Amino acid sequence: MSDRPAVAVRGLRKTYGKVEAVKGVDFEVRPGEVFGFLGPNGAGKTTTISMLCTLVKPTGGSATVAGHDVVRERDEVRRNIGLVFQDPTLDGYLSAEQNLRFHAELYGVPKNVVGDRIRQVMEMVALWDRKDAKVMTFSGGMKRRLEIARGLLHSPRVLFLDEPTVGLDPQTRSAIWGYINQLRLMEDITIFMTTHYMDEAEYCDRIAIIDHGEVVVIDSPEALKASVGKDRVQIHTPDDAKAIEALRERFGLEAAVHEGAVTFAVASGEEFVPRLFGELGMPIKAVSVSRPSLDDVFMSYTGSTIRDAEAGEGNMAFMRAMARR
Numbered sequence: 001m002s003d004r005p006a007v008a009v010r011g012l013r014k015t016y017g018k019v020e021a022v023k024g025v026d027f028e029v030r031p032g033e034v035f036g037f038l039g040p041n042g043a044g045k046t047t048t049i050s051m052l053c054t055l056v057k058p059t060g061g062s063a064t065v066a067g068h069d070v071v072r073e074r075d076e077v078r079r080n081i082g083l084v085f086q087d088p089t090l091d092g093y094l095s096a097e098q099n100l101r102f103h104a105e106l107y108g109v110p111k112n113v114v115g116d117r118i119r120q121v122m123e124m125v126a127l128w129d130r131k132d133a134k135v136m137t138f139s140g141g142m143k144r145r146l147e148i149a150r151g152l153l154h155s156p157r158v159l160f161l162d163e164p165t166v167g168l169d170p171q172t173r174s175a176i177w178g179y180i181n182q183l184r185l186m187e188d189i190t191i192f193m194t195t196h197y198m199d200e201a202e203y204c205d206r207i208a209i210i211d212h213g214e215v216v217v218i219d220s221p222e223a224l225k226a227s228v229g230k231d232r233v234q235i236h237t238p239d240d241a242k243a244i245e246a247l248r249e250r251f252g253l254e255a256a257v258h259e260g261a262v263t264f265a266v267a268s269g270e271e272f273v274p275r276l277f278g279e280l281g282m283p284i285k286a287v288s289v290s291r292p293s294l295d296d297v298f299m300s301y302t303g304s305t306i307r308d309a310e311a312g313e314g315n316m317a318f319m320r321a322m323a324r325r
């Protein structure tokens with residue numbers, strides 16, 4: 001594996017009329033890495049991935065994929081990448097294997113290896129025994145698995161996955177991640193993906209958080225969580241409203257009911273708990289302390305979270321308290 005970045009992006013921009021979808025982003029993806037692009041709706045994830053895949057022409061800046069320029073060397077880029085986009089592009093009237101054979105021809109996979117390769121990628125996503133079934137009979141999860149197999153067929157250097165598990169049930173999502181993890185062990189490949197599932201972003205080696213067309217921060221999930229610097233404490237009390245008031249008055253902490261418990265953020269949560277029992281002035285039935293999640297990281301860097309879009313104002317108060325700035 002070379003040290004050259006698998007993806008290198010400099011000042012990449014895209015405007016649609018007055019809309020600045022991507023405002024000049026810079027980042028590099030290392031060879032062999034699983035790199036995640038995390039951001040709320042409309043943040044510019046799909047536009048960025050589309051520019052890297054040569055499907056959308058940048059307004060400014062530059063990008064290389066597998067060492068090739070996405071504008072000047074489109075064909076070379078296309079030969080070196082695999083794509084799994086949100087909208088399925090499989091032919092439902094063809095069998096699973098026929099879909100892959102068609103793709104192999106398009107990509108010029110040598111005839112003498114194509115049979116073995118089709119079997120290898122279909123076995124990887126556990127679909128070999130369904131190779132002769134028409135794709136229209138497949139479930140959503142099976143179609144997504146077949147798309148991943150197809151994206152891998154021509155042995156791309158970089159696999160782009162746009163929300164690979166969106167719309168799938170939790171069991172299938174976890175199976176897809178099993179295949180992705182297996183893939184990185186078996187193939188010399190770099191994976192660039194977008195997701196809005198925080199738990200999935202945890203699987204990535206590094207994440208770029210993108211908001212309003214800008215990359216806000218890039219690091220490993222562990223380092224990002226450590227950077228928040230606050231723990232989440234949840235307590236169960238006989239009177240939540242009174243507990244929230246007491247936390248504000250005695251400790252200067254903003255708390256809110258979140259997931260059925262009074263929730264707040266403090267540095268060194270475990271050291272804080274004994275003080276809490278001593279000074280809150282009311283009974284505590286149960287307590288839990290947890291390290292920051294990627295939700296908290298997201299809030300810390302962007303001022304909102306993907307989950308917040310569906311959450312009430314009570315959660316917002318807690319999220320604001322988690323925020324560093």
Ligand SMILES: Nc1ncnc2c1ncn2[C@@H]1O[C@H](COP(=O)(O)OP(=O)(O)OP(=O)(O)O)[C@@H](O)[C@H]1O
Nearest residue numbers: 016019020021039040041042043044045046047048
């Ligand atoms: N073809 C287009 N024409 C005009 N505006 C566009 C076009 N494509 C994207 N945009 C705008 O660019 C911005 C970024 O969109 P983009 O689809 O890249 O975001 P995203 O992060 O992928 O969001 P989502 O998760 O909803 O797909 C949005 O404001 C969107 O409305």
